[in-house]
Structures are given as structure tokens and as C-alpha cells.
Amino acid sequence: MSGLANPLEIAGEVSRFGLGAVTDLFRRPFEGDQILRQLAEVGSKSLPLVVASGFALGAVLTLHTRSTLVTFGATAWIPTVQALAFFLEIGPLVTGLLVAGRVGSGIGAVLSNMRATEQIDALESLSIDSFKFLVVPRVVACTLALPLLTLFLDFSGLLGGFLSEYATSRLSFQLYIYQSFSSFQWSNFYPPTLKTAVFGFTIGTVSSFLGYTTNEGAQGVGRAATRSVVISSLLIILLDVLLIKFIFFIFPETAL
């Protein structure tokens, strides 16, 4: 039991930390400037990585799918399979993991460095609520940016898939798009996309917690960055499984 006490205690502290970020969001001052600054940091600066990854994954997935479907004479299904794979699972999960790697480590390192160099103490000494100023904008930015980045990854994946397919079969873009979405419903689209807001909240909360609460000095900076990536990634994978069950329960028609 004692072995479980510490992880449970930490889980409780992280949950309280995340809840604090949500409640502080609605308390003045609203930190609009900081939220926009962090949205640019999390969103725009992650965009090239997300789009490039989506494009490459789309192209590679189409090549693999084609070699299998050609056996059954079902190559016409390639756009449909591609769209379903990206919108239902690959897009949300890969975006979550990419952002956990790029942004989670950054948040962990920046905040733990600020703690080690007394910048957080300096904020408090100036009567500025450091939690509200540093943590809330990062959690909000991650939560808002993830669904948008997921859409970019989904569509860049489709584009990569189309170009790969076009190179082989000269399929027109209009037909590719028509076939991609022919058996698609809204319920296939928005629950998986919106679940990435939960991934974003998790990345923002866990990384901020590990950076903000560290007390290991300069050595803690690297450790906080590594832990942020590892724990955020593991939680995203775990949450993905749980949220799929939840989505199937709320939207049974999505269970294809």
C-alpha cells in the first residue's frame, strides 16, 4: 500500500493543480496577452512539425494500404480508409504525442528554469500571482491548440495520401476527396477531434506541474523536461483508450 501511496498522492496533487488552473482562468486579471503569447508558442510553432508529420504519414500509409487492398481489388477504398484512419485515430494520437514531445518538454524546462533562477520568486515578490501568470496561459493554450493542430495533421495526411495515390493511379483530387468523405458522418469527426482538447489539457497540466513545482535547482531542469514528455505521452495513450470507450458509449454509431 505504501508503494501506491506516493503515486496516488502525486496524481491527487496534479489533479488539484489542473483544477486550480481551470478555476483561476475565470478570476481577474484574465491574462489574455499571455494566453495569446502561449497560443503562438504552442500552436504556430508546432505547425510545421505537425503538418510535415501528417503529410509523411499520409503518403506512407497510402503506400502500405494500397499494397494490401490491391490483393482484394479494393483500391477504390484507399481514400476512405485513409480519411477514417486519420480522423478517428492517427490524427488525434500522433498530434498529442508530437505536441507532448515538442511543447511538454519546453514547458517543463522553462518553468523549472524559472524556479531554479528565482524568476518565479521574483514574480511573487512583485505581487504577481505566478501560477495565474505562468501556468494558466500554458494550460489554456495547450487545450485550445491541440484540436486545431489535429485538424492540420488530418488534412495534411489526406494531402500526402492523395499525392501518393495520384503518383500511382492518377486519381483526380475531386474524386479522392469525394471518396474520402463518402461514408463519413459528423459523429466520426468531432468527438475524436475534440478529445484532443483533453490531451492538450493533460500536456499543459502535467508539464506545468513538473516544471513549476520542481525544487531540484539547475539539475531539475533537464529532469523536468524529460519527465514532462514521458508522463504526458503515457497519459495520452492511456486517455486515448479510455476516451474511445467513452465516445463509443455516447455516440454508438461511431463504433464502425
Add this chain to the structure above:
Amino acid sequence: MTDGAATAVAFDQVSKSFGGKPVLRDVTFDVRPSEALCILGRSGTGKSVTLKLIISLLKPDRGKIWIEQDEITRLGTEELSRVRRKMGFLFQDAALFDSLTLYENLALPLMRLTGKSPEEADFLVDRVLRQVRLDCDKRKMPSELSGGMRKRAGLARALVLEPRILLADEPSSGLDRITASEIDELLLIQKAERKTALIIVTHDVRGARRVGDRIAILDQGKLVAYGTFAEVEQSQNEVARKLVAE
């Protein structure tokens, strides 16, 4: 011990420990407005902890701390924020916000806490930066500043809200003697012209003699000597006598 009326800062039997290890034990002293108290002592004797207790970054285990009329150990967040605005803190390594320019470092507390317009903030930031001779460097990032410039920038940020009490943690550490003298000079100007109470933690005995009206010697968490330099030089405590003998 005190009702706080005639003092800027007063400690009354303050104790603090970390993980069961006592760092400060029953420390009592006071600092009057426009007076400079220098706290000296060997490393790890609780000098920086004393400053952090004054600005309420840490809470004492026992005892009372007065900032003017307010006994801060009992204050809530809002009231504490009001009391902190009376104080400025120069951190040992300046603790400048490294994602902001020098100008933004100073403008941030002004804009957030005083509701000044950007024009008023500009004027006040320029004035303080001129005092510390960094007005030509305000667009620079902290990483572009030298050690002495960072220290002066940290001092400028501590002064921008015109505090009545200035806390300085090792203001001359890591600086050459000329730059250290410049920092001392700025502290003396602050005390003389603005009647600011100064509490300075330092290892620099020469600087302490120059700036301090009184000194306090901490050893193993206890205040072992307290008074003017002349008084401390006559102290019964050997550590105190050795520390000021330079």
C-alpha cells in the same frame, strides 16, 4: 516587542526550519525607515531565508514579522499583495525574466499593479533606467547583459514601484570592486533621497561598512551580534568579531 509604528521591518522571535533542520532560531531585530541594516554571516546561516521571510515568500514556523503597521504572518493573499508593494527585492542573480526585454521586465509590474498607461510606464521605466545607467540598453534581452548590468537591471526592477523598503540579496556578489561600489552608491542614493529602508544580505564587509548603519551577524541560525560596526567589533562573540575584522 514592537507595534510596528516607528519601524519599517521588525522580526520578533522568528524561527524557521526546513525538514526539521532549524535555519533561524528566535531572531529579533528591527529596521527603521531610511536606515540600512546589513546582515552578515557564514554561508547557510539563514541570511537569504530572512529576506524571503520579510517578503513572505516563506512563512515562519514561530514568531511575528512586522512590515510597518502590518503583522504579515496572519495576512491573507490580497492583503499580503498590498504589503509586498511596499517592498522591492534585488535577487542574488537578479532573476530577470529571460523571455522579456529589459524594458518589459520593468514595465510588467508597473502596468499590472499600478494601472499606468503605456506612456506613463515609458516615462517611469526610462527614469529608473537612467538612474542605473541602462537607458540605452532597454531593448536588450537579459542574456545580452553583463553580470554588472544584470545586477543594475535587477535593482532597477526592484525600484520601479518606488518601494519604501528595499531588500538586496548579495548585491555585490560576483562583481569587481568598481562595479560593486557603483551598486553601493545606488543603494546609498536610494536611502538618502527616497528615505528607503535597506536590508542587505552580504559577504562584502567593506560594502557593508560603506552602506550599513547597523549590522546583524547570523551564526547557525541565531542572531549573535546586532548594532553599529563599532558595537559589533566589541562583541563577545568570536564569529561576529572575525566577520567584521577586515
